Amino acid sequence: MTLIAFIKPIGRAILDTLLPPNCLACDAPVETDGQFCLPCFRKTNFISAPLCYCCGVPLPFGEAAGQGGLCGVCEAVPPAFTQARAALRYDDATKHLILPFKYADRTETARGLAILMAKAGAALLARADVLIPVPLHISRLRQRRYNQAALLAEQLGRLIKKPVQPDALIRNRITVPLGPLGFDARRSEMQDAISVRAKNIGGKTILLIDDILTSGATANACARALLGAGAPRVDVLTAARVPDPRLT
Numbered sequence: 001m002t003l004i005a006f007i008k009p010i011g012r013a014i015l016d017t018l019l020p021p022n023c024l025a026c027d028a029p030v031e032t033d034g035q036f037c038l039p040c041f042r043k044t045n046f047i048s049a050p051l052c053y054c055c056g057v058p059l060p061f062g063e064a065a066g067q068g069g070l071c072g073v074c075e076a077v078p079p080a081f082t083q084a085r086a087a088l089r090y091d092d093a094t095k096h097l098i099l100p101f102k103y104a105d106r107t108e109t110a111r112g113l114a115i116l117m118a119k120a121g122a123a124l125l126a127r128a129d130v131l132i133p134v135p136l137h138i139s140r141l142r143q144r145r146y147n148q149a150a151l152l153a154e155q156l157g158r159l160i161k162k163p164v165q166p167d168a169l170i171r172n173r174i175t176v177p178l179g180p181l182g183f184d185a186r187r188s189e190m191q192d193a194i195s196v197r198a199k200n201i202g203g204k205t206i207l208l209i210d211d212i213l214t215s216g217a218t219a220n221a222c223a224r225a226l227l228g229a230g231a232p233r234v235d236v237l238t239a240a241r242v243p244d245p246r247l248t
């Protein structure tokens with residue numbers, strides 16, 4: 001880590017305490033952290049009912065969910081995790097928020113996103129024993145210098161006062177982007193890609209934290225590993241989710 005990269009976040013943190021909070025998506029002042037200004041709020045798509053009870057995908061209005069309120073995909077192939085929820089739809093407006101956070105050192109966004117996630121995932125947070133972020137491969141972590149999922153988990157842990165285990169999972173190898181792949185190819189790409197490093201997972205309800213839920217293949221791989229290590233239940237909470245990439 002260069003000296004500048006080290007000092008920049010500290011400088012931002014000091015500025016954040018001195019200056020009034022900014023809108024999550026632009027520089028307009030707002031009353032409290034984790035808020036959007038009115039124009040950005042109007043552009044932002046929060047996820048709201050009707051949702052699939054299991055994976056939390058927004059269902060089109062008027063479309064009847066299947067048995068137990070499930071989307072067609074969860075009915076056909078139930079995921080390894082129990083429930084997934086997200087705060088925002090991952091669309092053009094949300095990209096302006098998430099991509100700089102993920103790739104361009106805008107790490108201060110984590111706190112605002114965590115506030116939104118705490119609302120969207122209140123039930124999952126309430127029953128979680130520990131929060132665990134989706135891991136980055138060590139080479140990606142060196143490039144990026146931070147794991148955005150770990151920053152979100154850390155902020156959520158502080159907000160709701162639950163323990164966070166940032167190093168509980170490990171990514172064994174670099175995986176190719178899953179977006180263009182079909183269901184089976186995603187699953188086989190993630191096969192054995194994630195291991196549990198922590199020894200104290202047995203008997204704990206885990207809340208897996210990530211920035212974006214796309215196909216759910218990564219979350220599923222993490223959930224399978226955690227269930228294999230003795231966790232009775234794994235839920236997933238993300239800042240944003242792609243509306244339904246599994247239909248492509």
Ligand SMILES: [Zn+2]
Pocket residue numbers: 023024025026027028036037038039040041
């Ligand atoms: Zn704004």
Ligand SMILES: [Zn+2]
Pocket residue numbers: 052053054055056057070071072073074075
């Ligand atoms: Zn579903």
